[in-house]
Amino acid sequence: MNNLTFPIADAPEPETAEAARKLFAGPVEFLKGVVAMSGLPPGDRLEVCFAGRSNVGKSSLINAITGRKAIARASNTPGRTQEINFFTLGDERYLVDLPGYGYANAPVDVVEKWQRLLKQYLSGRQNLRRAFVLIDARHGVKAVDEEIMSLLDSAAVTFQVVLTKADKINAATLDKTLAITRERLRTHPAAFPEMILTSSEKGDGIPTLRATIATLE
Numbered sequence: 001m002n003n004l005t006f007p008i009a010d011a012p013e014p015e016t017a018e019a020a021r022k023l024f025a026g027p028v029e030f031l032k033g034v035v036a037m038s039g040l041p042p043g044d045r046l047e048v049c050f051a052g053r054s055n056v057g058k059s060s061l062i063n064a065i066t067g068r069k070a071i072a073r074a075s076n077t078p079g080r081t082q083e084i085n086f087f088t089l090g091d092e093r094y095l096v097d098l099p100g101y102g103y104a105n106a107p108v109d110v111v112e113k114w115q116r117l118l119k120q121y122l123s124g125r126q127n128l129r130r131a132f133v134l135i136d137a138r139h140g141v142k143a144v145d146e147e148i149m150s151l152l153d154s155a156a157v158t159f160q161v162v163l164t165k166a167d168k169i170n171a172a173t174l175d176k177t178l179a180i181t182r183e184r185l186r187t188h189p190a191a192f193p194e195m196i197l198t199s200s201e202k203g204d205g206i207p208t209l210r211a212t213i214a215t216l217e
Contacts, residue, residue, distance in 0.1 A: 006161075006182045009194040012211035020207065020214035026090050028066045033083035037120050041086055043127040047094040048213055052134030053102035053144050057164040060200040061134065062087075062097060065210050072097055082114050084121060093213070096128075102144035122155040129216045130192070131159040132209075137166045137197070140177045141184045153190045160192035161185065162209065167199035 012020065034040055052058040062072035071087065085097040098121075099114050122128070131152055135141055152159045161181060166174060178195075185191040196212065198205035 006185050006191070006193060006195055008178075008197050009208050009212070011208055016211050016215065017207045020210040023090060023214050024066055024210050027088065028068065028071060028090075028095070029088050030071065031086040031088050031094070033085050035083055036117065037124065040084075040121070040125070041094070043125060045092050045094055045127065046216060047096060047125065047128045048130050048132065048216065049096035049098050049128060050132050050134065051098045051148050051159075052100060052164075053136075053142060054100050056100070056134045056136045057200055058097065058100065058134050061162070061164060061198060061209075062095065064198075064200040064203065064206050065213075066095075082110060084117065089213075094127075095213075101148060102142065119151065119155070122151060122157050128157060130212075131157050132162045132196075133159050134162050134164050135181060137163040137174060137177050138169050140180050146184065149184075149188045149191070153188050156190060158190055158192050159188075160212070161195045162205075163195060163197050165199065166197045166204060167202050 011017070031041060032039070050058055050062060059072040063069060066072075066087075066089075072085070082099045084099065087095040087097070089095050098118065101114070122131075133145065133149060133152070135145060149159060163177070163181070169177070181195065185195075196205050196209050198209060200206075
């Protein structure tokens with residue numbers, strides 16, 4: 001597997017996994033929702049953000065890595081939540097939940113406002129260390145995912161693909177999704193050279209994602 005371009009990240013060493021588990025078992029609190037750059041909290045700590053299109057499982061994944069049942073709220077109405085939501089992870093990190101994208105039914109003015117805010121955030125947040133771009137393993141990379149990855153390229157923000165809902169498909173379908181995703185990532189200079197394979201329901205890949213966030217500097 002490690003001979004492949006963009007391999008699946010290995011599970012962390014036990015000590016690293018335990019340190020990350022303890023970090024996420026500590027205080028994780030909702031800080032604020034932001035609708036304009038003027039509302040951003042001070043960039044005084046390392047920050048990671050999560051991006052993903054409608055129904056990719058972003059809220060479920062954030063709840064899984066934090067070990068909380070509903071710290072990130074999922075909405076059944078695509079496009080309802082148009083805030084950048086900040087969470088504190090201990091005293092040293094922010095977790096940032098970006099509004100979902102790819103909403104066919106969202107009003108044009110809402111989409112344009114969100115796109116402007118997103119571009120400003122990505123290009124102006126110096127403490128942002130990594131963006132995690134969530135891709136539904138059942139569907140692979142969509143056009144809207146390409147758009148967000150190209151935006152991250154232009155903002156020079158390193159992003160790492162996290163495949164969600166990996167437990168929902170068989171091995172052959174997963175292999176096909178991985179192959180196509182690798183081909184797409186080769187065209188993106190800001191792509192981190194490993195992917196993370198997850199299942200929020202079964203906990204697959206959650207220790208790896210926690211350790212990745214915990215060890216960023």
